[in-house]
Amino acid sequence: MNNISPSDNLSTKQKYDFLFYFLKWVLILLIAFFSLKLIMKPFLSDWSQNYTKKGDSYLQEKRYLNAKLCYDKALLLNKKNSAALAHKEIAIEAPRDVLVLESFYIEKGNTVESVFFEEIRELPIDETISTQKSKDLIEKGEFQLAIEAAKLSTKISSNYKDGWLYLGIANFKTAENLEISKAQKDIYFTEAKKAFLKVKSLDPENKDAADYLVEIEKK
Numbered sequence: 092m093n094n095i096s097p098s099d100n101l102s103t104k105q106k107y108d109f110l111f112y113f114l115k116w117v118l119i120l121l122i123a124f125f126s127l128k129l130i131m132k133p134f135l136s137d138w139s140q141n142y143t144k145k146g147d148s149y150l151q152e153k154r155y156l157n158a159k160l161c162y163d164k165a166l167l168l169n170k171k172n173s174a175a176l177a178h179k180e181i182a183i184e185a186p187r188d189v190l191v192l193e194s195f196y197i198e199k200g201n202t203v204e205s206v207f208f209e210e211i212r213e214l215p216i217d218e219t220i221s222t223q224k225s226k227d228l229i230e231k232g233e234f235q236l237a238i239e240a241a242k243l244s245t246k247i248s249s250n251y252k253d254g255w256l257y258l259g260i261a262n263f264k265t266a267e268n269l270e271i272s273k274a275q276k277d278i279y280f281t282e283a284k285k286a287f288l289k290v291k292s293l294d295p296e297n298k299d300a301a302d303y304l305v306e307i308e309k310k
Contacts, residue, residue: 139169146175150182151201153192153235154270158182186271189235207231211239218247218254225257229264237261241286252293256300259286263303266310280307 146161162179165172184191196204214221221244228237238261244254266279284307290300
C-alpha cells in the first residue's frame with residue numbers, strides 16, 4: 092500500500108524544482124565566469140607585461156625585493172609569462188651572485204653595466220690592479236661587483252692587506268645599501284667582519300678596519 096501523502100509529493104516536487112534552478116544558476120555563473128575570463132585575457136596579459144617591465148626597471152637598479160614583487164604580480168596575472176618567470180629567478184639569485192645579472196643587462200642592451208662585468212672578467216692577475224678596480228667600483232656604487240674584484244685580489248695574494256680591506260668595505264656597503272632581505276644583509280656583514288679581522292691580523296693598528304668592525308657591531 093502506498094503511504095505517500097499529497098504533502099510528501101509536493102515536498103519532493105519542490106526539492107526537484109530547487110535542484111533544477113540551482114543547477115541552472117550554477118551553469119549560468121560558470122558561463123559568465125569563463126566568458127569574463129575570455130574577455131579579460133588580453134587585459135590581464137597587458138597588465139602582466141606592465142608589471143614585468145616595472146620589475147625589469149627595478150632589477151636594472153639592483154632593487155631586488157621590488158623586482159621580485161613585480162614579477163610575482165605579473166605571474167599572478169599570467170602564469171605563462173616566460174620573461175617574468177626567468178627574470179624572477181635572476182632577482183632571487185642576484186643578491187647572492189651578482190654575476191647572473193650580466194645576461195640580463197645584455198638582453199636589455201644596458202651597455203654601461205655590461206662593461207663593468209667585462210672589466211671584472213678581464214682583470215689581470217695582479218692584486219694591486221684588482222684592488223684598485225674594487226675601490227673604483229665602490230665609488231661608482233657597484234658594491235657587489237667590487238666584491239668580485241677584491242676577491243680576486245685576495246686569491247692572488249692571501250696576505251695583501253688592501254685586498255682584504257676593500258673586500259670588507261665592498262661587503263659592508265652591499266649590506267648597507269642593497270635592497271635585499273635581512274638574512275642576506277647579515278651574510279654580507281658576516282663576510283665583511285671576516286675580511287676586516289683578516290686586515291687586523293695583518294696590521295693590528297689599522298684604523299679603517301677597526302672603525303668598520305665597530306660599525307658592524309652596531310648592526
